[in-house]
Amino acid sequence: MAGLDKLALSEADIISKFILPAVKDTGWDDMTQIREEVKLRDGKVIVRGQMAVRKTVKSADIVLYHKPNLPLAVIEAKANKHPMGKGMQQALDYANLLQAPFVFSSNGDGFIFHDKTSTTAIETEIGLNDFPSPAELWNKYCAWKGFTQAQLPIVTQDYHDDGSGKTPRYYQLQAINKTIEAISKGQDRILLVMATGTGKTYTAFQIIWRLWKSRAKKRILFLADRNILVDQTLINDFQPFGTAMTKITNRIVDPAYEIHLGLYQALTGPEESQKAYKQVEPDFFDLVVIDECHRGSAAEDSAWREILEYFSSATQIGLTATPKETEDVSNTHYFGEPIYVYSLKEGIEDGFLAPYKVIRVDLDVDLLGWRPTAGQTDKYGELIEDRVYNQKDFDRTLVIDDRTQLVAQTITSYLERTDPMAKTIVFCNDIDHAERMRQALINCNPEQVKKNEKYVMRITGDDNIGKAQLDNFINPKRPYPVIATTSELMTTGVDAQTCKLIVLDQNIKSMTKFKQIIGRGTRINDKYGKLWFTIMDFKKATELFADERFDGIPERIMTVTSGDVTEGSEDIDAFIHDVPDGADDITSDSDFESDEGVEYPTFGGSSDPFGSTDTETNEPAKKYHVQGIPVQIIAQRIQYYDADGKLVTESFKDYTRKTFTKQFASMDDFIKRWNEADRKQTVIDELANAGIIWEALQEEVGQDMDPFDMICHVVFDQPPLTRQERANQVKKRNYFTKYSETAQTVLNALLDKYADAGVSEIESLNVLKVQPLDELGTPMEIVKNGFLR
Structure with missing residues (x-):
């Protein structure tokens, strides 16, 4: 050189x-x-x-x-x-x-x-x-x-490359390689914990592909408890398996295939004739992958556990975003400690998952409670039991129509202010609540419903018409439905890439369920402008964000001796009642237990047998309907997720001060950096990359200030100086008189441009190509005639 x-x-x-x-x-x-x-x-x-x-x-x-x-x-x-x-x-x-x-x-x-x-x-x-x-x-x-020669063919097997340039992200590659290495060493129970939206199924596909291609594993079973999970997997991530793959239907396990995708419900049932998995020998599968393993087979006494125990000689990999740890249900007891964990916080910090803001809405009746007057009856003439009803009762044992209307109107007002076509999921207490919320939202959005009657749809396990719209709801290319009201069906297994608003009007105490619901909004879709989402909380559910168990730590529910405090006693596992199409996709047997992420069976119009049923008589609990009770919003605040993984409530001015002081120790440091910069836009971009969004700050401050004066005002309490005021100050001081007449014309025109649009506008060479400067000649002629003499 x-x-x-x-x-x-x-x-x-x-x-x-x-x-x-x-x-x-x-x-x-x-x-x-x-x-x-x-x-x-x-x-x-x-x-x-x-x-x-x-x-x-x-x-x-x-x-x-x-x-x-x-x-x-x-x-x-x-x-x-x-x-x-x-x-x-x-x-x-x-x-x-x-x-x-x-x-x-x-x-x-x-x-x-x-x-x-x-x-x-x-x-x-x-x-x-x-x-x-x-x-x-x-x-x-x-x-x-410490690789042995026997391990090398497995650990060096390439992942699948479809030629599109898509490769596993760094955390997916870690999960894949750690799993492959563990299996190559003989480990036969493996747990992977990856936040919703981080590509668990794609990661599982690459693991299976490498094991299958290296012939380390020849027959594979992929288990799920939702029809939609199996179908999405079959059509999307697992498609490269081609003719080697089949979906188990009609309770037949066809040994001609090597890759089998199946529902628990299609493989077993309470009757011996329904136990289709017994059609093959226990050593038929040498790899079983269990999707959403925190549900279903996680419990030792679950009827679904029998499938895993039958194929106990196979390597078994559990996938979950929310590992469950209770005295009855333990992922880690069965699979061992997670071999790899990628949390929601990590996903947000890396930019792979959407951050969120929270709008907490407190209603007066929720905080103060409600008690009927003596002898008061509901709108159906039913005498209302005399006691104080609070937030836990509403929409379970007591329905206040005015409350439902106010919630629907609050949702509507938010969408009208932001984006009326933003995909929205409203989580309700039960199916009855979801139906009433659907009606209230329809009545709040008459113009939208006139454009398309599917603007609001109830999507619950008992309604085939609503369930048929689920694919349209999650498809970014399909504008309708826009708003989906649900209770349990959409808590998991719904890949809603463009969901921008999640509404919580449901009593949620389970951390597992809360994480799953939040996961409905965490996917990013740059193409459709989905970079973040909003959580609108009417039931204080987002207080769970403050729980130390929230990010990546399994939920542990410990029930202690009688007389002591019982933690988490309200978190009762629900019965499976997904009601997918086809007899192979459903069992009504109550022994088939699952976590909260499925639709409850219907008892007397309620979808939740535990919240709405008298446990002594197994009769539906009474649900009173009252009208004419004024309900008001008494508090509403917006919270943001900060860089430390915490929710903070602050104005953007406060956030700007904190962020700015991390970059510059004093006003003098900032002024020095500003003056040294060849282009002021460089400094503006540096602050934007640190999280200072100039448009949002401009909106909050409400002044036409340049970034320099905006920072001086917001961070250092200097008097606000608009661009026009700064331009007038320059003109008053006659700075330009030492230049030629042509140069003065150019500089005054640039000053006017600055007053109109700011420093970014005048730093662009294109500014010399527009009126009135273009009348003075080309950019080179302007420079030559005005500034080089």
């Missing part, structure tokens, strides 16, 4: 002229083993008001792979003006995400080599010509992992 001034070279030049040649000279294959600019995160979404921005994220400069599924090393490059180890901490962060043990930092003079497999010198300096070969790093990796 004679004649090159290395100190003047950019980082990109250092990579292309020094680092890559040094790597390739030792045998690394440019096509299959070297990847540049590897983006590992999407960038967290910051939300304020109705606006959102993504934080910009850096990519790993170079990642070296043994094979596409096995990252070995990360190389971080810096310009030569920096020390050789400048990029090491950044590279270590990327390496931790990829679980790559070899980390390099370089400025083009050599490498700092961080070797996690070393037991002596962890970091050493090596020359450009001493970069380790692929064989060297692979041998060290295998020794570090």
Whole structure:
């Protein structure tokens, strides 16, 4: 590289002229083993008001792979003006995400080599010509992992590549590789915990694909308890299995296929003739994957557990977003501790999951309670039992029509202010409540319903017409239905990519259920502008956010001795009553237990046998309907999810102050950075990436200020100075008189542009191409005639 001034070279030049040649000279294959600019995160979404921005994220400069599924090393490059180890901490962060043990930092003079497999010198300096070969790093990796020759065909099997460029995200690759390694070592019970919306099924597919292709596992059973879960899996993620795959129907297990997808209900039942799984020998399947394993077969006395016990010789993998730990139901007791956990908080921080804001709505009748007057009857003439009814009673034992109407109107008003076509799920206490809410929402939205009668639909397990619209609701391309009222059916297994509003008008005490419901909104769909979602809470359910069990920690319900406090006693597992199409998809036997994520059986118009039934007589509990009770909103507040994974209630001005002070220690530091910047937009973009959304701040402050003056006012309490006021100050001081007449014309026109649109407008060269400046000639002519004489 004679004649090159290395100190003047950019980082990109250092990579292309020094680092890559040094790597390739030792045998690394440019096509299959070297990847540049590897983006590992999407960038967290910051939300304020109705606006959102993504934080910009850096990519790993170079990642070296043994094979596409096995990252070995990360190389971080810096310009030569920096020390050789400048990029090491950044590279270590990327390496931790990829679980790559070899980390390099370089400025083009050599490498700092961080070797996690070393037991002596962890970091050493090596020359450009001493970069380790692929064989060297692979041998060290295998020794570090302790791989045997028998394991290598399994752990080195490639994942499926469909040619679209889609590859597993870093956390999916970790989950896949950890599972494959564990199975290659003989572990036969595995639990994967991954937040809703992070691609559990895609991850399961890649695990199965690699085990199946390597012939480590030849016959596989994928188990679920919802028809929609099986069908989505069959059509989408598992489609590459092609003719090797079948869905178990008509209670027939066809041994001609290798990949079997089935419902518990299609494999077993209370009668011996319904136990279709016994058509094959216990060793027929050598791998069983259980979707949503916190439900159904999690309980030891569940009738569904018999399927897992029958195929006990098979390797069994449990998938869940919400592992369940109670005295009766334990995922970890059966599967062992999770082999990998990727939480909701991690997903939001990485930008793979949508953040949320919470609108907490408190109604007076909920907080104060209601008591009937002496001898008061409901609208059907039923004498109302004399006691104080509170939030837990409403819509279970007491229906206040005015309350239902106010909730529906509050939802409608929010949608009218934001987006009337935003997909919305309203979670109600039972099917009766969901139907009344449907009617109330229809009456609140007459114009929308006239456009399409499916604007509001009840989607519950007992209604085939509503259930038939579920696919349309979750399909981003289908505008209707817009609002779905439900009780239990949509708590899990609903991939609602564009759901922007989740309404909680249901008493929720179970952390497992709460997480599942929140998961209905966490998926991101950039194409359709779904970057975040709103939770509107009428029942204080979002107080569970403050529970230490919320993020990634299994729910533990411990029942202690009689007379002591019982925690979680209201969390009673529900009966399965999904009512999917086909006799193979349903059992009415009450021994078939599940968690809360399914529709309750209907007893006398109620969908919840526990909340609405007299447990002594098994008769439906009375539900009173009253009218004419004035109900008002007495408190409403908006909460935001901050960078520390906590919900905070604050104005955007407060948030801006806190965020800004992390970037600049004082006003002088800010002014210095502003003055040093060649383009002010650079500083504006830096603050935007930190989560300061200028449009939202402008909306809250209500002044036409430039970002500089906005910060001075909001953060440092300086008097507000609008763009027009600042422009007038400049004109009064006659700064431009020292320039030529042409230059003064240009500068005054630019000042007017600044007053109208701000500093970003005048920093663009295109500003010289529009009126009135275009009348003075081309940009080059304006510069030449006005400023170069």
